[in-house]
Amino acid sequence: MGRKGFVGSKYFDEADKLKTGPGAKKGLTTWTDYVKYFVRFFPYVWPYDDRKLQLNIVLCMLIIVLQRVVNILVPYQLGKVTDQLSTESGKLAIPWGRIALYLCLRYMQGSGSILGFVQGRLWMAVSQYSYRSLSVLGFEHVLGLGLDFHLSQRSSEIISTLDKGHAITSFVEKITFQLIPMFIDMTLAIGFFVVTMDRFYATFVICVATTYVWASTQLSRKRVENKRNLVRNSIAEYGIKVDSITAYETVKYFSAKDYEMERYINAIEATQAAELKYQLSHHLVNLVQNSIFTVGLLFSCVFSAYQVSKGIQMVGTFVSLLTYMAQLQHPLDQFTNFLRSTQDNLISAERMISLLEQKPTVADKPGANELKVPRGVISFNNVSFRYDEQHKPAIHNLTLKCPAGSTVAFVGESGGGKSTIFRLLFRFYDVSSGSIAIDGQDIRDITLKSLGKNVGVVPQECALFNDTVMFNLKYAKRDATDEEVYAATRAASIHDKILKFPDGYKTLVGERGLRLSGGEKQRLAIARAILKNPAILLLDEATAMLDVDSERHIQTALHELSRNRTTLVIAHRLSTIISADKIVVVHEGLVVEQGSHAELLTLKGRYYGMWEKQVSPTFAEETSDEEVQEKNRKPVKPKNKDLKQAVFINDLDLQKM
């Protein structure tokens, strides 16, 4: 099954342990990580199919080079102006040309300049492209993961993780647009010092820069740890908030508002404590960096001023030196900012990366074929299945043939494995051994999409989108006409009811369809199945939430729907399935009895006991399961509504024969 280490809601915990557990690498974000993730995500950022965006990137790069040249020229020009002013002072010869050139260069410097503006404008489209491709990648990946993944996760955690996907875009952007210019800046600044200043200044500047970078990287290790802790806490806080709001009714039923408030307050406090630690470590890094730089500036200032006073240096050189020093701080600051923000981005993106690394447990085989269902024979061949190593098998050696067009019902105690059989047939999971075939095609060899197209499910609980009734109905067949929808809702006995809703088919169904009753939702689910018109139909307690009257109508609709198509039914109310061609009794994952209703009754086994319990509640209360089988030999007359209905269904079948 490939689910080892991935049980319960432990998935992200496992991911966290990898980063922070005993075997974790110290400070995780190493240079190899940067390179690895950059190479991995660059294809999503680079617009392969868009020449215009590629041109934008090239222009942005050119602007970066131009900005570096401007950075060199600004202090140089300032030095020239100062020299000219100091040597020609008193002669009233103001160097207008040089001043104008200096101002022009200054205007082109920095992110607020015209060059910065053009670069920002060009980059915006590229940035949106990469955000779009990464977001779609994450969303598609999560939708493609198996039911095991979704059952083991809090939806809120998945959503919050997907939201952090923009961090990857930001990470790749920063490597491309900060790291490269930063190295150009530092190399040019230091190179310029070596060429124009004496060796002492050049060595001094290299020493300051090295100490600065070394101290920054050392201190940021602690900051990384704190940041990771902050992200973990903020995701947990978001999870509590979303879960409480989604489970609003449960919160009300158990008067748990105060409890939820307490959980939420605790979560906020934990996040804020983590934030405080993170901010402190962040400010500490800034303080140390600034101190190193100020000491460097102090020494160079004192030494240069001394040289000017002794006539070894000109005033212009002093001004240029200080301006270069100040300008050097910019790429150094950028470097540490880069370090900080890329680390932050990577920490935020770690979960997204773990998510993307998660492989779906059920996927199409290479070259998988489309499912073809000319007849609809379903065969379970010695199928066994366990959810994971920790659980005992949910299905043992199931061998069963469902003939084309037949109705096969699965009954048995709760937890016996009925829904698991449906999940295996729908390939939410792959069988552990044995095989399931539809018209002779092993379902592992066909595409999931074609399987989904041919198998329709009416689930116990119908999940609806918070949209209109019409949107939810057409979800089953996106190109259905309104007339087709009306025909389906009429067949499912819900059309008139929908017309009575305030906005008819345009009525919003609310979050998860909460504004509709259980029965209404179930009828919508049936209407959807009618619209979908699948070759194979799975009914999972499809009428459990309906009153007797509605159930009668629906049973007629379902009967019509299942005509000439293979239908598998799960039912607790045995009265609803007595007309099935075959009834399969499932107990602890084993098929213990199978046959028609009449055959099973004559067997006087488990099915007989269940039937007796349902038709004779008082009898059932007084006797045990075994006693039912032993003592009760006489057929019991119908005593409750279920049996009346069962008789109705039998009558209906007889009429149709």
Ligand SMILES: Nc1ncnc2c1ncn2[C@@H]1O[C@H](COP(=O)(O)OP(=O)(O)OP(=O)(O)O)[C@@H](O)[C@H]1O
């Ligand atoms: N995702 C899961 N992970 C682990 N075990 C599971 C999972 N889903 C179901 N099980 C276990 O598998 C067994 C069969 O469950 P299944 O849902 O198929 O029973 P069922 O007969 O459909 O029950 P019910 O009639 O109550 O719906 C149960 O013991 C259940 O606890």
